[in-house]
Amino acid sequence: MPPRRVLIAGNWKMNGLRSALGEIEAIAAGYDDALKARADLLVCPPATLLIPAGERLAGSGVLLGGQNCHPSPGGAHTGGISAEMLQDAGACAVIVGHSERRTNLSESDAVVMAKVKAAWCRGLLPLVCVGETAEERDAGAAVEVVTRQVRQSVPDGCTAANMVIAYEPVWAIGTGRTPTPEDVAQIHGTIRRILKERFGAEADGMRILYGGSVKPDNAAVLLAVPDVDGALVGGASLKASDFLAIARATP
Numbered sequence: 001m002p003p004r005r006v007l008i009a010g011n012w013k014m015n016g017l018r019s020a021l022g023e024i025e026a027i028a029a030g031y032d033d034a035l036k037a038r039a040d041l042l043v044c045p046p047a048t049l050l051i052p053a054g055e056r057l058a059g060s061g062v063l064l065g066g067q068n069c070h071p072s073p074g075g076a077h078t079g080g081i082s083a084e085m086l087q088d089a090g091a092c093a094v095i096v097g098h099s100e101r102r103t104n105l106s107e108s109d110a111v112v113m114a115k116v117k118a119a120w121c122r123g124l125l126p127l128v129c130v131g132e133t134a135e136e137r138d139a140g141a142a143v144e145v146v147t148r149q150v151r152q153s154v155p156d157g158c159t160a161a162n163m164v165i166a167y168e169p170v171w172a173i174g175t176g177r178t179p180t181p182e183d184v185a186q187i188h189g190t191i192r193r194i195l196k197e198r199f200g201a202e203a204d205g206m207r208i209l210y211g212g213s214v215k216p217d218n219a220a221v222l223l224a225v226p227d228v229d230g231a232l233v234g235g236a237s238l239k240a241s242d243f244l245a246i247a248r249a250t251p
């Protein structure tokens with residue numbers, strides 16, 4: 001199994017107008033040969049910016065992704081966006097199961113799994129988000145919660161090429177708080193073990209990202225934790241200079 005290539009993914013969430021496309025251009029321009037040798041870069045802007053962002057990224061090697069897809073291939077789902085639509089807009093990946101959707105829109109593990117399958121049908125790489133709330137961590141249930149989410153959100157048929165997991169403790173998202181490297185190592189080790197139980201040696205090649213308040217000043221420490229194969233970055237991905245600085249912190 002070749003070594004896992006680091007993936008730095010930016011989740012713009014519900015941020016970004018056309019006036020922000022300059023940041024996309026700056027990310028493309030900053031993805032130089034030195035950075036290409038170290039990490040894959042993925043930008044997930046809001047759906048309204050996918051096509052113009054793809055135009056700005058063309059030829060740069062920076063990947064384009066969606067933030068969500070509907071489990072159905074199409075039809076009467078007002079406001080929905082299908083995996084095929086993302087693919088048609090130039091995306092090669094999609095975030096699924098983000099805690100903001102699990103919490104605000106009551107997305108269950110079963111729905112997340114259905115979205116993964118929908119993504120696979122269109123050849124998209126799913127980034128499956130898992131992570132415990134503050135209450136669950138305080139109750140000592142972090143490992144149990146993440147174990148359940150990985151078991152129930154991740155379908156059979158995973159390979160190193162078609163699955164990325166992102167561990168995002170809910171209490172660390174957008175708060176400026178991060179877990180200790182030891183806590184990150186414990187959860188990432190747990191996820192790797194679950195993947196190995198199910199997918200054998202293939203799990204050695206699967207990337208497990210850390211997400212939650214990753215910034216240029218803490219990225220080096222977080223990216224150096226065993227079994228951390230990259231980062232899912234929210235707020236700091238909106239500024240090209242910060243996003244690129246995080247990518248350059250790859251060990």
Ligand code: PEP
Nearest residue numbers: 173174211212213234235
């Ligand atoms: C996220 O929402 O995926 C995230 C990690 O956000 P932030 O980096 O802003 O905490």
